[in-house]
Amino acid sequence: MGESTFDTGHFIAQAKRDLTAGAATDKYFRETRDVLCRAVEKIVSLQARTAAVVPELSYQAIARNSVSEQDIRTIRQRGCVIVRQVYQRQQAEDWNAELGEYLKINRYHERSSEKGSSDDYFGDLKDAKPQIFGVYWSRPQVLARQAESMAATKRFLNRLWNTEAPAGPEFDPDQDYAYADRTRRRAPGDTTLGLSPHVDAGSYERWVDPAFQKIYAPIFKGQLEHYDPWRAAYRTQTREFASPAVCSMFRTFQGWTALTEQGPGDGTLELLPIANAISYVLLRALQSDVPETELCLATPGRALGVDAQWHPDLAPAMSPIQSVAPGDTVWWHPDVVHSVGNEHRGNDYANVIYIGASPACTKNKAYAYKQAMAFISGASAPDFAAENFEEDFKNRATIDDLTTLGRQQMAL
Numbered sequence: 001m002g003e004s005t006f007d008t009g010h011f012i013a014q015a016k017r018d019l020t021a022g023a024a025t026d027k028y029f030r031e032t033r034d035v036l037c038r039a040v041e042k043i044v045s046l047q048a049r050t051a052a053v054v055p056e057l058s059y060q061a062i063a064r065n066s067v068s069e070q071d072i073r074t075i076r077q078r079g080c081v082i083v084r085q086v087y088q089r090q091q092a093e094d095w096n097a098e099l100g101e102y103l104k105i106n107r108y109h110e111r112s113s114e115k116g117s118s119d120d121y122f123g124d125l126k127d128a129k130p131q132i133f134g135v136y137w138s139r140p141q142v143l144a145r146q147a148e149s150m151a152a153t154k155r156f157l158n159r160l161w162n163t164e165a166p167a168g169p170e171f172d173p174d175q176d177y178a179y180a181d182r183t184r185r186r187a188p189g190d191t192t193l194g195l196s197p198h199v200d201a202g203s204y205e206r207w208v209d210p211a212f213q214k215i216y217a218p219i220f221k222g223q224l225e226h227y228d229p230w231r232a233a234y235r236t237q238t239r240e241f242a243s244p245a246v247c248s249m250f251r252t253f254q255g256w257t258a259l260t261e262q263g264p265g266d267g268t269l270e271l272l273p274i275a276n277a278i279s280y281v282l283l284r285a286l287q288s289d290v291p292e293t294e295l296c297l298a299t300p301g302r303a304l305g306v307d308a309q310w311h312p313d314l315a316p317a318m319s320p321i322q323s324v325a326p327g328d329t330v331w332w333h334p335d336v337v338h339s340v341g342n343e344h345r346g347n348d349y350a351n352v353i354y355i356g357a358s359p360a361c362t363k364n365k366a367y368a369y370k371q372a373m374a375f376i377s378g379a380s381a382p383d384f385a386a387e388n389f390e391e392d393f394k395n396r397a398t399i400d401d402l403t404t405l406g407r408q409q410m411a412l
């Protein structure tokens with residue numbers, strides 16, 4: 001897809017008029033900013049004491065149902081969590097080797113440079129594209145998605161949300177669909193492939209879309225204390241501008257599984273570990289110095305950028321995740337600001353498989369059916385650029401590789 005030609009200006013201007021009518025938007029922003037500045041200070045001071053800013057759990061604690069209330073409170077505040085050893089280290093290392101072999105025997109590099117890539121989701125962010133591979137159906141990806149330990153982890157994460165909604169539960173936390181995403185294999189020494197801070201799952205939609213307006217109503221009314229990032233109501237009813245690499249499933253958490261060791265300095269994930277920081281971004285765009293047809297960095301079909309010019313108070317809390325080992329998983333709320341470090345200064349590849357949590361609901365079921373067709377033919381997953389590299393790849397996973405759980409997750 002080329003440059004977006006969809007003119008959102010008048011939708012934005014209308015939404016701004018609606019959201020600010022009778023509202024003390026300047027005052028709301030000042031108050032929200034004060035709350036966020038205190039939260040940022042807390043994270044900065046934790047970092048200074050080199051304390052872990054991303055809460056951590058062992059998979060065993062989830063399997064034994066022994067996660068403490070304190071841990072759950074911290075995860076809810078920070079909007080992110082590392083779950084260690086969802087897979088055994090050896091398993092993840094074997095998958096890493098197999099995935100590398102899959103790309104190699106199928107000449108991924110040569111083919112992708114022949115075909116070119118049509119994925120420009122990150123086109124406007126300052127930094128260039130990371131080393132992300134458009135494959136969805138390798139055996140390691142399919143087997144990791146359908147693992148029982150992954151399903152248990154996703155149930156735990158989905159249940160952190162309050163699913164009550166006016167028309168009945170917003171989703172079923174105990175059933176999760178697979179969301180086939182790509183894989184990152186970042187070479188040591190790479191200096192060009194970071195991603196600047198952003199939020200996925202909607203850019204200008206967060207102000208304009210009626211469901212998002214309901215979700216964020218307390219923020220727009222200056223009542224941050226009444227805003228609960230974990231209230232699921234309306235979250236599955238948002239409508240996103242269709243674009244390659246904008247997720248059309250609702251995810252309770254974005255996430256990935258580490259296939260190699262990686263941590264600070266390795267060109268990997270950085271998080272703004274504050275679950276309600278989106279409130280600052282939302283209200284900042286409604287201030288009078290932002291043109292009436294604009295929302296700071298929001299552009300249709302692109303990640304929503306968060307930067308030092310518009311959001312200077314948030315930047316100090318951007319934190320590299322703690323080091324993770326093969327088999328560990330990292331998760332973050334769909335409103336959480338994240339980035340990928342500009343420079344990989346480590347000595348080994350920083351490789352991950354993207355696996356998020358996408359529970360059963362009408363929206364996700366509709367996507368799962370389309371996705372199942374792509375799986376069978378080896379096409380790219382429907383949300384992504386239709387590169388279809390894998391249609392004739394050797395050793396691609398097939399329906400015979402799916403367990404009963406795997407079939408359910410794939411709506412097959």
Ligand SMILES: [Fe+2]
Pocket residue numbers: 198199200303338
């Ligand atoms: Fe992202």
